[in-house]
Amino acid sequence: MSETATPIISTRNIGKHFGGVKALEGIDFDLAEGELRCLIGPNGAGKSTFFRCLTKQYKPSTGEIFFRGRNVSRLKTHEIARLGIGIKTQVPNVFDGLTVYENLHLAANARMYGAAADEACDAAIERMALQRIVDERLDRLSHGQRQWVELAMIITSRPVLILLDEPTAGMTGEEVAKTAELIHEINRDTSLIVVEHDMNFVRAIARKVTVFHQGRIFAEESAEEIMHDPKIGEIYLGKRKKVQ
Amino acid sequence: MNRSLTIQLGLVAIVGGLLVLILPSYLGIDRVLQLTLNFAFSVLALSLAFLWGYAGVFSFGQAAFFGVGAYAYAAAAINFGDSTWAVPIAILTPVLLSVLLGYFMFYARLTSIYVAVITLVVTLIIYKFMGQTAKPSYMIGNASLGGYNGIPAIPPLNVPGRIDLWAGPVEMFRIAGGVLLAVYIGLRLLLVSRLGRVLVGMRENELRMELMGFDTRLLKVVAFAISAAIAGLGGVLFANWNAFIDPHVFNLAFAAQPIIWVIIGGLGTLTGPILGTVVLSTLSLELGTQKMLDVNLVLGAIFTIFVLLVPQGIIPSIRAFLENRRAGAANKPGVAHE
Ligand SMILES: Nc1ncnc2c1ncn2[C@@H]1O[C@H](COP(=O)(O)OP(=O)(O)OP(=O)(O)O)[C@@H](O)[C@H]1O
Ligand SMILES: [Mg+2]
Numbered sequence: 001m002s003e004t005a006t007p008i009i010s011t012r013n014i015g016k017h018f019g020g021v022k023a024l025e026g027i028d029f030d031l032a033e034g035e036l037r038c039l040i041g042p043n044g045a046g047k048s049t050f051f052r053c054l055t056k057q058y059k060p061s062t063g064e065i066f067f068r069g070r071n072v073s074r075l076k077t078h079e080i081a082r083l084g085i086g087i088k089t090q091v092p093n094v095f096d097g098l099t100v101y102e103n104l105h106l107a108a109n110a111r112m113y114g115a116a117a118d119e120a121c122d123a124a125i126e127r128m129a130l131q132r133i134v135d136e137r138l139d140r141l142s143h144g145q146r147q148w149v150e151l152a153m154i155i156t157s158r159p160v161l162i163l164l165d166e167p168t169a170g171m172t173g174e175e176v177a178k179t180a181e182l183i184h185e186i187n188r189d190t191s192l193i194v195v196e197h198d199m200n201f202v203r204a205i206a207r208k209v210t211v212f213h214q215g216r217i218f219a220e221e222s223a224e225e226i227m228h229d230p231k232i233g234e235i236y237l238g239k240r241k242k243v244q
Numbered sequence: 245m246n247r248s249l250t251i252q253l254g255l256v257a258i259v260g261g262l263l264v265l266i267l268p269s270y271l272g273i274d275r276v277l278q279l280t281l282n283f284a285f286s287v288l289a290l291s292l293a294f295l296w297g298y299a300g301v302f303s304f305g306q307a308a309f310f311g312v313g314a315y316a317y318a319a320a321a322i323n324f325g326d327s328t329w330a331v332p333i334a335i336l337t338p339v340l341l342s343v344l345l346g347y348f349m350f351y352a353r354l355t356s357i358y359v360a361v362i363t364l365v366v367t368l369i370i371y372k373f374m375g376q377t378a379k380p381s382y383m384i385g386n387a388s389l390g391g392y393n394g395i396p397a398i399p400p401l402n403v404p405g406r407i408d409l410w411a412g413p414v415e416m417f418r419i420a421g422g423v424l425l426a427v428y429i430g431l432r433l434l435l436v437s438r439l440g441r442v443l444v445g446m447r448e449n450e451l452r453m454e455l456m457g458f459d460t461r462l463l464k465v466v467a468f469a470i471s472a473a474i475a476g477l478g479g480v481l482f483a484n485w486n487a488f489i490d491p492h493v494f495n496l497a498f499a500a501q502p503i504i505w506v507i508i509g510g511l512g513t514l515t516g517p518i519l520g521t522v523v524l525s526t527l528s529l530e531l532g533t534q535k536m537l538d539v540n541l542v543l544g545a546i547f548t549i550f551v552l553l554v555p556q557g558i559i560p561s562i563r564a565f566l567e568n569r570r571a572g573a574a575n576k577p578g579v580a581h582e
Contacts, residue, residue, distance in 0.1 A: 093452040093455065094449065110458060
């Protein structure tokens, strides 16, 4: 994809204010078709707020959002989803009272009917190796497993752009490796934005990284440059979130 | 639809259908009438069991849809002298009301507590309004609304197009029983359909549904309308039960009834609320025959103690008990992926 092509998503001057608190301010962001971008930044930098604005869980206080060149600033959350934008929220958002299969089936039903939905569901179970827990209720799974199921749900609904807010939080080392592998695989045909704290993980998955700091875009450079940028070390100093 | 559900619902239809057919031959007329009333109330309970228990939308206004259905039936049947069109009118009128009300509540994204309050207030407004319709100017065609005195002599259900073939008490018992079975089976089928699963998803996590592209405002209006249709159907049965309807179906005490039936029977089940309805209606009838204790006081005490002891309701508690016995020790969930 050439640099001049229309970005899959872009924002102009997005801001979000809570009373006097400026959680986001003047965000100009572009993501190319097929790109995999990481967002990093200390706690409270505004990363999740940015995702909430993109999916219209929050109504931005200022600015505009474009999807493949179309102004989608006025769309509602479910209409944004229908554009093919899937999101894994920071706190897992799953159907706790339902089984893994039922969770996936609902996700499939969001975009397909009948046999097609059944097939998409079975394909996700296969791809994500969920066979052993398909009949478990979500509230009986570990945090890492729930995140994994949520990823499976997003894949099942076949979006063109996926937003992942800290997908590896609470996962074991082995699960993190699996997730990195999966993200690469998804990225073959899907654009992604991934919020992540773990720099090793970021380096493993992304070329370009956007750094948020105090509600603004602080830097946008390659993962390697970020690692050696003293300014970025400073904003993280003492604030680096531990990945459990 | 899977096989075991087909078999199960087939059995319900056959056994239930047979019972409804033969029971009147073995029961006295008192019991027949009492059960007919239980059936009508059970249909009302199912309307809330579905809306609250499965779509996750709590409404204090199911009695209003029930009452509007009964009044609409009465007015239409009196005017036409025939129930053929009165029945669809009695279902459509509450549906229209629910769509209108639902649109304003759910598209405004009111929180559930406001929805509860507004549905209650609307019910009470209808109560006040119907109460002051005693003046002869309040007529719907030939039907006088009659204020707190209500509408007497409502024409009974007849075979569509044949007013000479109308339902007596025994036929009404069978019709009401048949309607209850049909609503129960219809809801079971709805719940395994795409719409049904989507509504349960909304109950479980509204935000996730939105994030996947479902318009939960619309889904709520649809669920509300379905529940209003069911409640209206219950109202038809009720208006037929003793050919009479008055505004008490809109008062606070009656509006609270379906909620109590559903809580006692068990939220998230369909059989529970039916059981709750039959048990509580029977209890209040039996208590009504003695003079020692105030009925409402005793029922209130029973309800309070029950909710404290069996907060999940009858059917979910029985299910949990049976499952625990079957499972023995709780089986640990496996690993997600290896
Ligand atoms: N609903 C809200 N009301 C008030 N303030 C909010 C709200 N949501 C977010 N904020 C504030 O906005 C700022 C950005 O929060 P946000 O959750 O976006 O940070 P983040 O970068 O995702 O942090 P973390 O790494 O901890 O997840 C914080 O100061 C937060 O307190
Ligand atoms: Mg966050």
